[in-house]
Amino acid sequence: MGIDVPVVNAPMGGAAGGRLAAAVSRAGGLGMVGMGSAGTAEQLDAELRGVDGLDRPFGIGLVHWVVEARPGLLDRALAAGPALLSVSFGEDWPWVRRAHEAGVLAATQVGTVAAAMRAVDAGVDVLVARGAEGGGHGEPRVGTLALLTDLLDRVEVPVLAAGGIASGRGLAAVLAAGASAAWVGTAFAACPEATTQPAARGAMMAAEGDQTALTRTFDIDSGYPWPEHLPERVLTDGAGRPTPVNAGQGVGMVTAAEPAAELIARLCADAEELLRRWA
Numbered sequence: 032m033g034i035d036v037p038v039v040n041a042p043m044g045g046a047a048g049g050r051l052a053a054a055v056s057r058a059g060g061l062g063m064v065g066m067g068s069a070g071t072a073e074q075l076d077a078e079l080r081g082v083d084g085l086d087r088p089f090g091i092g093l094v095h096w097v098v099e100a101r102p103g104l105l106d107r108a109l110a111a112g113p114a115l116l117s118v119s120f121g122e123d124w125p126w127v128r129r130a131h132e133a134g135v136l137a138a139t140q141v142g143t144v145a146a147a148m149r150a151v152d153a154g155v156d157v158l159v160a161r162g163a164e165g166g167g168h169g170e171p172r173v174g175t176l177a178l179l180t181d182l183l184d185r186v187e188v189p190v191l192a193a194g195g196i197a198s199g200r201g202l203a204a205v206l207a208a209g210a211s212a213a214w215v216g217t218a219f220a221a222c223p224e225a226t227t228q229p230a231a232r233g234a235m236m237a238a239e240g241d242q243t244a245l246t247r248t249f250d251i252d253s254g255y256p257w258p259e260h261l262p263e264r265v266l267t268d269g270a271g272r273p274t275p276v277n278a279g280q281g282v283g284m285v286t287a288a289e290p291a292a293e294l295i296a297r298l299c300a301d302a303e304e305l306l307r308r309w310a
């Protein structure tokens with residue numbers, strides 16, 4: 032794909048807009064513009080202005096049921112010419128053919144080996160092994176390391192690792208295991224370029240890794256039709272109750288609102304040092 036460092040920012044509704052994607056891509060990673068439960072074609076257009084004129088590859092990440100509900104979203108995403116289109120959390124695949132016809136690589140997040148096999152059969156080019164530790168929505172059935180290593184032994188397509196990667200050590204670990212890159216959400220959600228609300232950013236910086244929980248409460252309250260097997264991982268409050276801030280178990284390693292380029296440089300320098308030491 033012509034990226035310099037094996038780091039992808041996860042597409043995150045309400046956090047990963049055009050400004051973050053541009054900063055990540057300029058720093059040598061793959062910046063992804065994310066549209067979540069509330070994403071619309073108009074909102075995507077607005078965020079894509081942030082990658083206008085960018086001379087680096089970028090990606091777009093969508094949610095399957097949102098694409099079904101708002102068909103204009105997929106058209107707009109493909110028309111924007113991303114290097115990678117990710118559509119996650121669904122089980123039918125016409126979008127893969129649409130992506131390929133547009134010359135765009137197709138990715139999807141999977142939480143089990145069975146789901147990965149179905150995605151590969153459907154022609155998906157890049158799998159994201161999304162472990163239960165991850166922030167936001169996902170199928171929390173298997174932890175990142177077990178899912179990643181199992182998948183790497185079974186599929187030929189490149190596999191990215193997601194869930195709980197928020198340090199150079201985490202990046203080094205998944206690269207050493209054989210992942211093609213890390214798909215990092217929580218750590219990028221705290222960056223100043225993210226559209227995360229200031230209070231949520233502050234809560235993330237203050238939280239430890241044991242202060243998250245899985246919940247469907249906020250989706251049910253909002254009337255979003257997320258399937259039952261796809262809860263979201265959020266921060267908890269002092270009493271252990273879920274709060275509406277998406278974050279994964281790596282949140283304890285997020286202690287500052289570091290600009291995306293600095294975060295990427297730190298993750299890569301630390302990972303490189305460790306990988307050299309181990310070699």
Ligand SMILES: Cc1cc2nc3c(=O)[nH]c(=O)nc-3n(C[C@H](O)[C@H](O)[C@H](O)COP(=O)(O)O)c2cc1C
Pocket residue numbers: 041042043044045046065066067068092093094119140161164165166167168169193194195196214215216217218220277278279280281
């Ligand atoms: C704030 C936030 C919002 C998210 N929104 C989305 C989304 O809209 N679409 C999506 O596919 N994944 C979303 N995710 C999940 C990420 O794609 C990814 O699976 C996860 O962030 C990886 O784990 P990590 O948070 O531990 O890095 C979100 C994650 C976070 C933290």
